[in-house]
Amino acid sequence: MEDQEEQQDNTSDQNHKPQDLPQVLLLKPPPVLSVIGEQSFLSKKYQLLKAWESPLPLLQFLIAHADSIQAILCSGSAPVTDDLLQLLPSVRLVVTASAGTNHIDLEACHRRGISVTNAGNVFSDDGADAAVGLLIDVLRKITASDRYVRQGLWVNKGDYPLGSKLRGKRVGIVGLGGIGLEIAKRLEAFGCNVLYNSRKKKAHLSYPFYADVRQLAANSDALIICCALTDQTRHMIDKDVFSALGKEGVIVNIGRGAIVDEKEMVRCLVHREIAGAGLDVFENEPDVPKELFELDNVVLSPHRAVFTPESFMALCELVVGNLEAFFSNTPLLSPVIDV
Numbered sequence: 001m002e003d004q005e006e007q008q009d010n011t012s013d014q015n016h017k018p019q020d021l022p023q024v025l026l027l028k029p030p031p032v033l034s035v036i037g038e039q040s041f042l043s044k045k046y047q048l049l050k051a052w053e054s055p056l057p058l059l060q061f062l063i064a065h066a067d068s069i070q071a072i073l074c075s076g077s078a079p080v081t082d083d084l085l086q087l088l089p090s091v092r093l094v095v096t097a098s099a100g101t102n103h104i105d106l107e108a109c110h111r112r113g114i115s116v117t118n119a120g121n122v123f124s125d126d127g128a129d130a131a132v133g134l135l136i137d138v139l140r141k142i143t144a145s146d147r148y149v150r151q152g153l154w155v156n157k158g159d160y161p162l163g164s165k166l167r168g169k170r171v172g173i174v175g176l177g178g179i180g181l182e183i184a185k186r187l188e189a190f191g192c193n194v195l196y197n198s199r200k201k202k203a204h205l206s207y208p209f210y211a212d213v214r215q216l217a218a219n220s221d222a223l224i225i226c227c228a229l230t231d232q233t234r235h236m237i238d239k240d241v242f243s244a245l246g247k248e249g250v251i252v253n254i255g256r257g258a259i260v261d262e263k264e265m266v267r268c269l270v271h272r273e274i275a276g277a278g279l280d281v282f283e284n285e286p287d288v289p290k291e292l293f294e295l296d297n298v299v300l301s302p303h304r305a306v307f308t309p310e311s312f313m314a315l316c317e318l319v320v321g322n323l324e325a326f327f328s329n330t331p332l333l334s335p336v337i338d339v
C-alpha cells in the first residue's frame with residue numbers, strides 16, 4: 001500500500017519540470033539537509049536553490065531569482081535580514097530548522113507579511129536531557145573526575161574532591177517554553193525545587209514565578225538558561241545576576257551565548273565568584289573563551305544540546321510538513337508568525 005502511494009507520488013512528480021516547482025532558497029546548508037538528503041522527495045517537490053553551489057556572487061544569485069523565490073529554508077548559521085527580504089519580494093515563508101529564531105528579523109517578516117516556522121517542540125526532550133546532564137556533570141564533577149582518572153592522578157594524588165548533591169537543589173529555569181518545561185519535569189523527578197522566570201507567569205503552573213531574573217538567581221542554587229535570545233534577553237544574565245547567584249551558584253546555558261554577559265561570567269568563574277558552569281552555547285561560536293579551558297568547574301559542549309539523530313529525523317519531518325502545509329494552503333505545523 002505504502003509502495004503504491006509512493007509510486008503514484010513519483011509519477012505525479014515526474015510531470016513537473018524542475019523549473020515549474022516552487023523555489024525554496026537555502027543560503028547555507030542547514031545541518032538538517034544531510035538528513036533530508038539530496039534524493040528525498042523534498043527535492044522532487046521543490047526547486048532547492050542552494051546559494052553556496054552557485055558560481056555567482058551571492059547578490060547576483062539572489063537578484064537572478066528575486067521574483068521567483070517563495071520560501072527560505074535556513075538555520076542559525078545564515079541570518080535572514082530585512083535587507084535580504086527586501087531583495088526577495090516573492091518570499092512568503094521562512095522555515096528555520098532551529099528552535100531559536102534570533103537569526104531572523106521577525107519584525108521585518110511581520111511587516112512584510114511573511115510567515116515563519118521553527119523547530120517547534122522537536123528538540124524539547126534532547127535539550128532538557130542535555131541541560132540536566134550538564135547540571136549533574138558540574139555538580140558531581142563527572143567530566144573533571146574522568147580527566148583525573150585518565151591522567152593517572154587518582155594513583156598519584158589520591159582521592160578526588162567530592163561533588164555536590166542534586167536532590168534538594170533550588171533550580172531557577174530562565175525560559176519556561178517547551179524545553180524549560182521538560183527540564184522542570186526532570187528536575188522534579190530528581191527531587192529539586194523548581195522556580196522560574198519567563199515573559200509571563202504561567203497561570204496553570206505552581207512553580208514559584210520570579211518576574212525579575214536577579215530575584216530568581218538570589219533564590220536559586222543553580223540557574224538554567226533556555227529562553228530565546230531577543231533584544232530584551234541579550235546580556236540579561238549580567239554582573240548583578242551572578243552576584244545574586246553567589247559563590248555556591250552554578251549556571252547552565254543551553255539557550256544562546258549572548259543571553260549571558262560572557263566576559264562577566266568568565267571573570268566570575270576565574271575568581272570563583274560562582275561555583276561552576278555547564279555551557280553548550282557561546283557568544284562567538286565556535287570561539288570559546290580560552291580561560292574556560294583551564295577551569296575544572298566548567299563543562300563545555302559544542303552547541304550540540306538539542307541534536308540527536310532522532311531529533312533530526314523529527315525536525316526533518318517538521319520542515320517538510322511546514323513546506324507542504326504552506327504550499328497546499330493548510331495550517332502551518334509550528335508557526336512563529338502565521339500570516
Ligand SMILES: O=CC(=O)O
Binds near residue numbers: 097098099100101119
Ligand atoms: O540551538 C539550537 C536551536 O535553536 O535549534
